[in-house]
Amino acid sequence: MSYSLKENVMKEDRFAAGHRMCAGCGSPIAVRTVLRALEPEDHAVVCSATSCLEVSTFMYPYTAWKDSFIHNAFENAAATISGVETAYRSLKKQGKLDASYKFVAFGGDGGTYDIGFQSLSGAMERGHDMVYVCYDNEAYMNTGIQRSSSTPHFADTTTTPVGKVIPGKPQQKKNLTKIMVAHNIPYVAQTTFIGNFKDITEKAHKAFYTPGAAFLNVMAPCPRGWRYPSEKLMEITKAAVETCVWPLYEVVEGKYTLNYEPKKKLPVEEYLRPQGRFAHMFKPGNEWMIEEVQKEVDRNWEELLKLCNL
């Protein structure tokens, strides 16, 4: 499909304004953009894990969701939407239903990388015709910025505070996208908000319209947890891509494709510096932390290039 941002934003939103998410938060942008990739004639059932997104968009008696929506619990968005999708197949097969539906679940990194991991793995392995979207903001933001397995190395969170002995999160970030690739599902992609939103929109469209299970991992920064000014959101995501901290790639039927290669790979400082959660890494004597992160990014990038046959 030929992509036009202007045409895309003219489509009627399926996610209404007036929800209670913070300004400068990546999550509602991810949701709105992903849902825009649905063809207007298709119905959808949306599921959200318990999260900032859920409590801010469906506070009784208000809802921001124009499509049918279900929230069940924190750790089971994938299982829940798989149940809805199975009901659809069953009712359709029995001739009890004629409309055409798509199914999508949204979860934060806590609800996806950690507590919802088993439910996600199960649903992906079973191969339901559904899309799971992780809006990855790299910590438990809804409960007040606690570390998750998605939190990057050295990040300052409320359960990995920068202390006198331990300088932030001791572990590296889990690579969930690759774990999802290992499920041999037809479509896996990693994306974020870049330029005219072509990358995320096209990936969401592919995810919806590839039969079977699809997984999208969307970097969706959180201004409170990452400590950046709200208006800098798009600069942060751009820096993540240009430093190769968050490469844009997709895996179709097991085949890796790199969707964007920076002309000049920027040093990780460009990504780390604007974020308060990494401020301690720039203090004199802590240069080793930045060096270590650079090594990790380089290694992951080289590995990805190999997987993409580049």
Next chain:
Amino acid sequence: MGIRERLSGNEAVAYAMKQINPDVMGAYPITPSTEIPQYFSAYVDNGEVDTEFIAVESEHSAMSTCIGAEAAGARAISATSSCGLCYMTEMLYVAASSRLPITLAVCCRALSGPINIHNDHSDAMGVRDAGWIMLFAETNQEAYDNYLQAMRIGEAVGLPVMVCQDGFITSHAIENIELEETDKVKKFVGQYKPQHYLLNKDEPMAVGAFGMPAYYMEAKRQQAQAMIDAKDVIRKVGKEFGEMTGRTYGLVENFMMDDAEEAIVLIGSSAGTAKEAIRQLREQGRKVGLVKIRSFRPFPSEELAESLKNVKAFAVMDKDDSFNAHCGPIFAETSAALYAAGISAPKGINYIYGLGGRDVRVDSIKHVFSQLDKIVETGKTGETYRYLEVRE
């Protein structure tokens, strides 16, 4: 006329499921309920039902898929036991509060630890406040009959239903059973026609709201009302079932209670043992009886008060302990039922029994009656919190 067969409780429940032909089953194996999804998936794979079977990776996901499917507008079922029911617990509350009439077959089994696969009621009693209707079966026949009535009851009030039977004792033992013809079953159970559902293209729906203090309590009050309303529905459906089969059901079954001076109250398969003990004691001229609770949720408080008001002493037998240094759950609620009805004359004691599959024999029940005799003779209740047949 029904069809005479010999089936285990698990086979009977799986067969009831097949006759009903629900839309979705989400299930995970656990002893002793494993056979139910096992038998049922053979029906699925042989094209004998329209049901889509989701072989999930856990009981938590089993109930999560049922919640999604039922909310979508489908009839969803599952089966589990013991730790599996525990693992579902969080989702049981969501199912009930979202008012989704899911049907869950439970083969009651002890909880760990020590790990044990045999029957008691600690699993079901552990989730007694989750908001589910809970029906208990004494026999394989009742497990089958309760299953056929479950959807009628749950769908009428918008609450999920647990159809409980005793693990191994009825789930695996083969008994004579009378099955109903499938066309009659289908007619009795009817079609599921939810008022609102996710897959209604003309009316999108949102399920599972964030309920702040301004609304949460009203939601809970409505849930409580549905459970209150379920009492009459259970009686009505049980009566209608009786008209079809000759087997009528209520919230409790009174056995030789009309002139009883001593009574036992219990739930599940031990009722059969108790009935035999009572028959033998009656032959000796003893005025003893049994109140078997069929519906534990809603709790048959009026029926119990009515049944027990004229006895001199009663023993409530709990196949589970609340570990409150006081009593098991059925004793607590039975006592509360009597107190609420202003009945204070009967002296009541509580026996914790049959934990982890400890055998309950006719002599065990006779022993309980012998203790009630002493209470009646001396007028002294003594310790109310007792363990039956345990090495101390």
